[in-house]
Amino acid sequence: MKKILGVILLKSKSRRIKKKNFIKIKNKMMFQYILDESIKSSMFDKIHLSTESEKVRSMILRMKQNKFYTSIDASFLRPKYMAKDNFKMLDVLKYVISEFAKRGEIYSGICMMYATALLIKKRDITNFINYFNKLNKIKNNVSLQTVAQYPAPIEWSMSLTEKNILKKNKKKNYEKSSDSFDQKFYDTGGLHAITIKSLNSKKTQNYGFVMPKYQSIDIDYKEDLDFAKKLL
Numbered sequence: 001m002k003k004i005l006g007v008i009l010l011k012s013k014s015r016r017i018k019k020k021n022f023i024k025i026k027n028k029m030m031f032q033y034i035l036d037e038s039i040k041s042s043m044f045d046k047i048h049l050s051t052e053s054e055k056v057r058s059m060i061l062r063m064k065q066n067k068f069y070t071s072i073d074a075s076f077l078r079p080k081y082m083a084k085d086n087f088k089m090l091d092v093l094k095y096v097i098s099e100f101a102k103r104g105e106i107y108s109g110i111c112m113m114y115a116t117a118l119l120i121k122k123r124d125i126t127n128f129i130n131y132f133n134k135l136n137k138i139k140n141n142v143s144l145q146t147v148a149q150y151p152a153p154i155e156w157s158m159s160l161t162e163k164n165i166l167k168k169n170k171k172k173n174y175e176k177s178s179d180s181f182d183q184k185f186y187d188t189g190g191l192h193a194i195t196i197k198s199l200n201s202k203k204t205q206n207y208g209f210v211m212p213k214y215q216s217i218d219i220d221y222k223e224d225l226d227f228a229k230k231l232l
Contacts, residue, residue, distance in 0.1 A: 004129065004193070005107040006044035007096055008035060008115050010060075011083040012053035016220055021115040022056075025229060030219075031115035038113055039071060041125040045107070048073045050096055052083040075103075094199050109136060111193040116219040118228045120146075120190050120211075128209050132193040139205055141198045146190035147208040148216035153181040185210070189218030 010031055014020040021031045028036075031049075038047055049060050049072055060074035076099055082092050093110055100107065111129065113120075128146065135142045155173040158166050168174060173181075188211055198204040217228045 003045045003107045004043065004109040004111055004132075005097070005100065005105075006038055006047035007093060007110055007112050008038075008047065008049050009089060009092060009112065010049045010051045010056060010115055012051060012056050013083070015085055017222060017225060020219065020225075023225070025118070026232065030118065034113045034115065034117045034120055035072070036068075037120060037122045038125055039068065040122040041129070043125055043129040044071070044111070046073050046105075047071055048075075048096060048100075050078050050092060052078050052080045090194075090199070093194070097196060097199065107196060109193055109195045110199075111191060113191055114189045114218070117188075117190040118219070119215040119217060119231060121215075124211065124215070125191065128191050129193065131209060135207060136195055140195055141201045141204045142207065143192070143194045143198050143204050144207045144209055145192040146188045146211045146216070147185040148188050148211050148213050150184045150186060151213060153178050154184050155181050187218075188216035190216065 008031060010021055012019070017023070022029045024030075025033075035047065035049075038044060049056075051057055051060070051074065054077065057074045057077055060072060063069045064072060078092060078095055081087065082095065089112065093112060097107065097110055109132065111132070113125075128144070132142070132144045135144060153173070155170065155176075158168050160166060185208060190211060191209070194204075214231060217224055217231075219225050219228060
């Protein structure tokens with residue numbers, strides 16, 4: 001099996017929900033849910049927790065004293081400018097891979113696991129990486145990400161004014177049944193695996209790994225967090 005590096009982006013601050021990644025839910029910090037399931041899957045040679053904070057890094061190093069967490073890594077910090085909201089996550093992954101390369105650690109692929117993916121389980125990660133490895137045998141430039149189907153046709157979408165007045169986009173669409181439209185999917189913000197060659201390639205073939213809607217909550221707002229807590 002080719003070597004795949006697991007990565008969880010763990011910046012210390014967040015814009016909409018304060019210190020979102022470290023909120024405690026049922027005695028576990030949010031990022032520990034995806035971390036624990038990733039470790040249980042045994043699909044990664046190493047899981048790097050990428051942070052710009054020395055305080056967070058020290059916490060991770062303390063976690064490593066627990067035998068369960070021996071596979072996690074926080075051997076270096078990323079530059080603080082890489083923790084800004086407008087900095088591309090793909091560029092963070094490039095930085096992480098380059099740092100490991102300097103240490104003589106070479107990987108064929110990298111899998112980013114979102115710290116807020118509370119509902120993804122060990123079997124999901126196993127199936128996802130197995131599919132990624134299968135694709136990697138066929139093509140070298142591969143990107144695979146978790147997606148979910150929109151609960152209703154996006155052609156039925158409406159906008160809402162400040163006075164709560166509904167505005168329909170194309171009225172003809174509302175006269176059609178849901179099976180009249182092609183299925184549309186959205187990025188769940190769960191898992192995203194990329195071959196190393198794809199990190200610097202413009203010829204990447206993008207694939208989707210369909211997840212159930214109930215596991216596809218990307219926590220951006222308090223409402224998302226409250227909903228996820230009810231499903232845990």
